[in-house]
Amino acid sequence: MSNTTTDTTADAVNAPVLSKLEDGVAHITLNRPDQANALDDATINALAAAINQACDDTGTRVVLLRAIGKTFCAGGDIRMFETRLDELAELLDNLLVPLNKALVRLQTSGLPVVSAINGPVGGGGIGIALCADFVLASDTMKLRCGYSAIGLTPDAGSSWFLAKRTGTVYAKQLFFMNTPLDAQACLQKGIVDAVYPAEQLLDEATALAKQLAAAPKHVMQRTKFLVDSAGKLSFEKHLDAERRYMVASGGEAASHEGIKAFIEKRKAVFNNA
Template sequence: MTQPLLFEQKGPVAHLTLNRPDVGNAIDVPLARALMETAIRCDEDDTIRCVTLRGAGRCFCVGGDIAGFSQAGNALPGLLKELTAYVHMAVSRFARMPKPLLTIVNGAAAGAGMSLSLLGDIVLMAASARLTPAYGGVGLSPDGGLSWVLPRLVGLRRAQEIMLGNRAIEAREAEAIGLVTRAVADADLADESAAMVARLAAAATGAAGRTRVLLRDSFDTSLERHLEAESRAMADTAKSAEAQEGVAAFLAKRKPVFHALEGEL
């Protein structure tokens, strides 16, 4: 049986690939469950310093499996509760794991696929790709954290227009309004992604993990509480071998070596 989600670890990098290309990597229960299980695995495995997520074939992910929704009939509400339980646990684990996530939007990302695409700390998007909320088009409200992430990236007013108008966003506009990190020519996407992976995997993972927390929590706290959180996080990271290496490298006027990369990334 074909695995709905491919996992490959190369050195310190975990490469995840949504693997239902014949249906645009639409999310059904097996794929949702695999996402949850793999997110937990990435969170728990200390040998993993960076995670990438992309789609097999021409699409990143077209969202939920609408054909499966139709087949569920009156059982659809129950199916959606099961599906979102897995997807939301995956989103939470990916968002809170102490290592960066790179999403590589190689093609169309719609619905929950758009939610997953925007989850990355770094989001590289092929110039030919597009993002579409899609939920309103099938009479459903959003999931996967899209209604939480989108207004934080582009502001409430623009998020309202995009989601309520179910408006498709081309790659160049997505970059211009801050939805993605960078729009990349299709032919350059693989090389750009590899370069970014190498940079993230070679960085100080402990500091990156703390930085992820500080950035995420900055919207929900006062300045004074955030300053205290910054102070405590910095003091904690100072105890690490990575900090010791960073300081030593700075004084020696050399590049720090936080991790000896093994094999091809």
């Protein structure tokens, strides 16, 4: 499927999440622009389904997370919460179970993930935006946590990913104080990896995703596992994992092509190896 396009939403342009697989890149797009791409139950279920589908499809080599409109994601749909206050705890539990499972699936899939934050992001949208290996932002991007202002706590991995990128002390301060940060401040703090003019963001993110998709899939997955597990295994076990992956890679066509291309001074063509 590496050279095909699979669009699961061609007949559902009004779906809360759009998804398609194009040249190895699974495009997953939040599509509630009139509601700031807030996460209601339909959006969360559609997002979880799109992530799971991307992970299931053997043709997926990279996942690109993006949004339509001027806001990436405002977080949970507070208007929906207000209409269901009597059952809010149960509602939140029912929403977070499928979302959390999908996020774990994405993180453990080994697939490189790119996010394109096209505008303001808050609440659970932070976790969705920062779960990526490459976080690109537009110059209109702003981050505000907002949880404590409405009496809730972080979700969707927002506390995990923000703490990993900024350190625990600064992450706590952001969650406690709900301090808004613009794109340049986020870049300086390491929350995002690059900032582009709004009109260039999607092109830059797509180009990066395609570049990653051109690399050998198994090599990218193994490398991601090794780096993500650094410090979690003993050094001896980590070295053993490195050895096993190196040996496995050495027996595959991708390494043979890569070595030949290096010797022949040409660009390697991996053909989704």
